[in-house]
Amino acid sequence: MDPKKRAAEEAVTLIQPGTKVGLGDGSTIAHLVDLVAGAVSEGLLVEVYSSSPRTAALLASKKIPVEDTGATARVDLYIDGCDQLDHQLNALKSGGGIHTDEKLLAAMADVFVLLGDASKYVPRLDTRFPVVTELLPEASAFVLSRVRRHYPASTAALRRDEHGNPRTTRHGNYLAETSGGLRHGLVCKK
Secondary structure, three states: OOHHHHHHHHHHOOOOOOOEEEEOOOHHHHHHHHHHHHHHHOOOOOEEEEOOHHHHHHHHHOOOOEOOHHHOOOEEEEEEEOOEEOOOOOEEOOOOOOHHHHHHHHHHEEEEEEEOOHHHEOOOOOOOOOEEEEEOHHHHHHHHHHHHHHOOOOEEEEOEOOOOOEOEOOOOOEEEEEEOOOOOOOOOOO
């Protein structure tokens, strides 16, 4: 069986009647949406929120309304995928560029479930995936200069589109990608 589908099957068992559930993005979450749609068609009543425009569109295509995150102060459960996961449950996320929305729903959740099949497991987080940070456009040069100063062995740059323009989030912010030379995350001191 597909390990992503298996992870989704486990995750759907956490969604009980009346749950306010947030869903992230990715191929495993797409499997979960299919399972949630099946459960809803069989009578499961849930409120669904999403950090991902792609997941929201998938939910809408299955006639599952997506609630406005700004209209609630909490969700019972937030389920999302990851890019990498190590044995201490450290994870790299947001290759999809929905950084702030993911963090918001994760912070609002009573329970945050991170899905990762065996292909996501690494003994130690590595540089295959950059650390992604969402930046206010007005702060981008400042933040990138600080990252480069505190982590001189790293490469920090704005994510760009096919025309060389900074890629923006749905909030109009920029995404920075930092690779290599990060030993303890992006904790900078002045």
